[in-house]
Amino acid sequence: MPRDDLPFDPPMGLQALGLTAAEDAAYELVVDRPPSTVSQLAADWDRAEKLQPVLDGLEKLGLVRRSMLKAPTYAAVSPDIAIDTLLLDSEQQLHRARQYSDQLAGIYREQVARAGPGSVIEIVTGNRPIRQRLLQIRRSARSEVCYLAGPPDVDLGDGPSAGTFASGVSYRTIYDSAYVEQPEALADIEQLIQTGRQSRVLPKLPLKLYLCDGRLAVLPLQREPGTTPAIIIVHPSTLLDALGNLFEGLWQRALPLDLAGAGARTPENRSSVDDQRVIALLLSGLTDEAIARQLAVSYRTAQRRIASLIDRLGVHTRFQAGVRAALRDSPPTDH
Incomplete structure (x- = not known):
């Protein structure tokens, strides 16, 4: 039975490395058991696929090992070894695929250039x-x-x-x-x-x-x-x-739109962060109503903030306020 405490999404598991869903489930089953026979493992196997061929596939991939006993048992190879090997193989295949893709892209560009x-x-x-x-x-x-x-x-x-x-x-x-x-x-x-x-x-x-x-x-x-x-x-x-x-x-x-320097809005920096946002909205050419919606404040509050910013920057128009503030690190704050 699949475990509920695994840190990854069970529907994916190791399928990204080329395993089938059945192989993924069988490997999880073997990892969770001491060395066990096929019949012992089958008691907890709830998939439609026959378990023996799936275990044979895992053995070929180096994920499980089979004992030489009369009634063979199956045990998992340590995941940090077995899965790392699969990851390395996949990385090498991806590298070769990328090289091949680059070659095909070059051929395609030449063909496009000749096609007219x-x-x-x-x-x-x-x-x-x-x-x-x-x-x-x-x-x-x-x-x-x-x-x-x-x-x-x-x-x-x-x-x-x-x-x-x-x-x-x-x-x-x-x-x-x-x-x-x-x-x-x-x-x-x-x-x-x-x-x-x-x-x-x-x-x-x-x-x-x-x-x-x-x-x-x-x-x-x-x-x-x-x-x-x-x-x-x-x-x-x-x-x-x-x-x-x-x-x-x-x-x-x-x-x-210089908002990166504002950072997260906290009680200590609320005024400077709000100024940065007002500046960005002024530069965008938004109306007072639109600025109020973006700041989630009332129309009157937005007007007061814009008027205060214009006054502190010593300019006469909204656009001048936005441009001047954009050319400075930040406007002076009210005290």
Whole structure:
């Protein structure tokens, strides 16, 4: 019977290393018993598969050993030895697969270059194919991902809740102010900034765009939600270069959402953290009502905070307050 006190998810177990679900369950069973015969183990075997062939498979993998007795018993090989061996084999196979993948990618790029203009643009339609293709692209990122979070309001799979990002990959995002105005958007963006993601904002973005390592660009084909889902994938070309230059130009014009320095909100630093958030929202061009919603305060409270910030910075307009504060470490606090 499977144990309930194992620290991993039983449905997965060692299947990530190539074991079948039956082999996984049988190894767990043997580990939890002293050397036992097949009939003794079978008393607690509740799967449809026959136990003997499964044990034979585990023996070939080096996970169990069989005694030479007339009635053979099965005992587990120490997991820290047996599983480490499987892990090493898997790592070597993954390394060889990565080398092979790199070779195929080189051949593919050469083929695309020879194929002519028709291979520059790839159109993917339908929700499931789009999700699959976007997942492939995100997982293939090696150095940098650049993202324009602009219109139209369609999902490119790289919003604040897109999941865990690849290790060692840098991320730069420019947000449209309308994006920042969405409920809880600032809190999500702040969390991403604290993980090292660079974020900036502009009052208006021309499009939604996803750039991966400067070798692929993804943008939505449809203008409005509700139409047939479709994306355009742009391969290496002058068009891809132009999209990359567009992002860099917008990045230079965009103002930073500098929330990383604020840290967690505590009674001791509440005033400075709130100022940082107000500054970010001012730079985003949000209205007082929208700022109040993001800060979870009343409209009058938001107005008072904005007026206090403008007064302390010695400026006359909301935009001047945001720009001046962005160019300084932090505004002076009230005492």
